[in-house]
Amino acid sequence: MKADLIVHNIGTLVTSRELEKKSKGDMENIEILHNAYLAVRDGKVLALGEGNIPESLKEEKTKLIDAKKKVVTPGIVDSHTHLVHYGSREDELPLKIKGVPYLEILKQGGGILSTVRKTRKATDEELFEKAFGVLDRMLSFGVTTVEGKSGYGLNLETELRQLETNKRLNENHPIDVVSTFMGAHAVPDEYKENPKGYIDEVLKMLPIVKEKKLAEFCDIFCEDAVFDVEESRHILKEARKHGFKLKIHADEIVSLGGAELAGELGTVSAEHLMAISDQGIKDLYENNVIANILPATSFNLGKDYAPVRKMIDTGLTVALSSDYNPGSCPCENMQLVMNIASAQLKMTPTEIFKAVTINAAKAVKRDDTVGSLEVGKNADFVIFDVENLNYIFYNIGINHVKDVFKLGEQVLTDGEVSYV
Ligand code: IZC
Ligand code: ZN
Numbered sequence: 001m002k003a004d005l006i007v008h009n010i011g012t013l014v015t016s017r018e019l020e021k022k023s024k025g026d027m028e029n030i031e032i033l034h035n036a037y038l039a040v041r042d043g044k045v046l047a048l049g050e051g052n053i054p055e056s057l058k059e060e061k062t063k064l065i066d067a068k069k070k071v072v073t074p075g076i077v078d079s080h081t082h083l084v085h086y087g088s089r090e091d092e093l094p095l096k097i098k099g100v101p102y103l104e105i106l107k108q109g110g111g112i113l114s115t116v117r118k119t120r121k122a123t124d125e126e127l128f129e130k131a132f133g134v135l136d137r138m139l140s141f142g143v144t145t146v147e148g149k150s151g152y153g154l155n156l157e158t159e160l161r162q163l164e165t166n167k168r169l170n171e172n173h174p175i176d177v178v179s180t181f182m183g184a185h186a187v188p189d190e191y192k193e194n195p196k197g198y199i200d201e202v203l204k205m206l207p208i209v210k211e212k213k214l215a216e217f218c219d220i221f222c223e224d225a226v227f228d229v230e231e232s233r234h235i236l237k238e239a240r241k242h243g244f245k246l247k248i249h250a251d252e253i254v255s256l257g258g259a260e261l262a263g264e265l266g267t268v269s270a271e272h273l274m275a276i277s278d279q280g281i282k283d284l285y286e287n288n289v290i291a292n293i294l295p296a297t298s299f300n301l302g303k304d305y306a307p308v309r310k311m312i313d314t315g316l317t318v319a320l321s322s323d324y325n326p327g328s329c330p331c332e333n334m335q336l337v338m339n340i341a342s343a344q345l346k347m348t349p350t351e352i353f354k355a356v357t358i359n360a361a362k363a364v365k366r367d368d369t370v371g372s373l374e375v376g377k378n379a380d381f382v383i384f385d386v387e388n389l390n391y392i393f394y395n396i397g398i399n400h401v402k403d404v405f406k407l408g409e410q411v412l413t414d415g416e417v418s419y420v
Contacts, residue, residue, distance in 0.1 A: 013033040017374050024313075025315060030358065074370070080321035084152070089110070119162070159205060180219050223253060272292075
C-alpha cells in the first residue's frame with residue numbers, strides 16, 4: 001500500500017510503543033527510533049522505521065515532509081482538564097498570595113462556586129467559544145486529545161450544557177474531547193444546609209447523562225469538606241452501575257484515603273495524589289489504577305508535589321496532565337507541565353513522554369487508537385523544533401512545538417493553527 005504522507009529525516013522518533021520492562025520500576029520502556037521515517041495513509045500510521053524511506057511506500061502523489069533531523073512524538077494526551085466553564089478568578093489572586101488556602105476560599109463561597117455562578121449565567125455560545133480558544137492554545141503546545149469534565153453547573157441543566165459543549169467541541173475542533181461527568185465537584189450554594197440532598201441530585205443526574213451518551217467517565221472531588229470517602233464510594237458505585245468508567249480526585253490537599261478508595265473500586269485512574277499515603281500507593285499498584293499526576297497545580301498552589309519517584313519505583317503507571325481549570329491551575333501549556341515534571345518530580349525525558357502519551361491515553365481508555373505511533377493507530381503526531389529530547393527539558397518556558405498533525409492532516413504549521 002502507498003502512503004499519502006511520509007515524514008522523513010526524523011532525528012528522533014518517539015513512537016511510545018511499549019517495550020518489555022527491564023525492572024518493575026522501569027518507566028522508560030518505550031520505543032525511540034533514530035534517523036527515522038513515518039508513513040501515513042487515510043489518517044492512520046501505515047509504516048515507520050529507521051533509515052531511508054522504503055521505495056514501496058512511495059508513489060507520485062505521496063507528500064514528503066523533511067523533518068530536518070528534529071524530534072517527532074505522538075500527539076500529547078491531556079487526560080485531566082476542567083475544559084468547559086465561564087469566567088476567570090484572578091480576583092482571588094491577592095488572597096492566594098496572602099496564603100489563604102484553596103479550600104478556605106471555596107468555604108467562603110468563592111473558588112469553584114464562583115465559577116459555577118458565571119457558568120450558569122453563560123450562554124451555550126459563550127461556553128463553546130471560550131473552550132474552543134482554549135483548545136487552540138492546547139493544540140499549539142502539541143496536544144491532540146483532551147479529557148474535559150463538567151462540574152460547574154451543579155444542577156442538571158448546566159451540567160448537561162457543559163457536557164453538550166464537550167460534544168460540540170469534539171465534533172468541531174480537531175482535538176478529540178473525551179467527556180467526563182463531574183456533578184460531584186462541590187456542593188452548590190442552594191444545598192449548603194442540606195449537602196445530602198445534593199448527593200441525591202447527582203444520583204438522579206447519572207442515568208440522564210448516560211442515556212444522552214454525554215459522558216464516558218464519572219469523576220468526583222473526594223476532599224476534606226467537599227465529598228468524603230463514604231460519599232465518594234456511594235456516588236462512584238452508582239455511576240459504575242449506570243455504565244460510567246471511574247476517576248477520582250484523590251488526596252489532592254488532605255490525605256483522606258481517596259487513593260485507597262480508588263484501589264478498592266478499581267477506578268481507571270486516581271488524580272492528583274499530592275498527599276497520598278504509602279498504603280494508597282500500594283493499593284493503586286495492586287489494583288492497576290493509573291496515577292494521574294498534575295504538577296502544574298502543585299506549582300501554582302505552592303504545594304508539595306506527588307511522590308512520583310516512589311510511585312514509579314513501586315511499579316505504578318504514571319500519567320501527567322495539565323489540570324487546566326479556572327482556579328488551581330489556569331494553564332493550557334503541557335510543555336510547562338513536562339518541564340515541572342523534569343525539574344521537580346525528577347522524571348527523565350523518556351518517562352515524561354511515556355506519561356503524556358501512551359499512559360495518558362490509557363487514563364482516558366483511548367490507547368487502542370492514540371498515545372503511540374504504531375501501524376494502524378491514528379496518525380496524530382507533533383514535530384518539535386529541537387534536535388534531541390533533552391533540549392525540551394533544558395530550554396524551559398518556551399514552546400518548542402512547530403507542527404502538529406491530526407489524523408494525518410496538518411493542523412498546526414510553524415506554530416500557527418492551520419486547520420480548515
Ligand atoms: O475550579 O478550582 N481542584 N477542582 C478540584 C478544581 C481544582 C477546579 C477549580
Ligand atoms: Zn481536577
